[in-house]
Amino acid sequence: MTPLEMLREHPFLADVPEPWLTRLTGYARPVVWHPGHRLFRAGQPAERFWLVRGGEVALDFPVPGRGDVGIETIGPGGVLGWSWLFPPYRWQFGAVAVRRSTAVDFTAVGVRRLMESDDAFGRQLTARFMSVVVDRLQASRVRLLDLYGYPTAPPPAA
Secondary structure (H helix, E strand, O other), rough: OOOOHHHHEEHHHHOOOOHHHEEEEEEEEEEEEOOOOOOOOOOEEOEEEEEEOOOOOEEEEEEEOOOEEEEEEOOOOOOOOOOHHHOEEEEEEEEEOOEEEEEEEEEEEHHHHHHHHHHHHEEEEEEEEHHHHHHHHHHHHHHHHHHHHHHHHHOOOO
16 A cells, blocks of 8 residues: 555545645655554654554653553554644653554654645644644543542541
């Protein structure tokens, strides 16, 4: 399967005009990760992003005193990485392959250039990634509430 075919079938890019998909393929390549492969850690430079085609990748977040805490698992049809889109271009989370996984890997600097050269394309892609950001922040919030507990009622008055 060619990178263009992979982009056509990925849900994140549903309804994206063919000329934009064709332009994106110049910055795309298929990748495979094996279980335990660390893609990135929070704080490292964010220079890529991925459209997950198969397998599972776990997102984690460093929590003082607890190490890397799992936040969410990204599977087929998911998007991995949004920090490449916003300065200072540093990962906000970490990611590690849970199972053998396949994805389409994108070079961020090239995609940012495409977005800057075509306002409509830039707005469309930014809006799609903002949806990913909102989902990740919500998953982080829920996971942190699980970790630290959420009081269901105020403590009794003394």
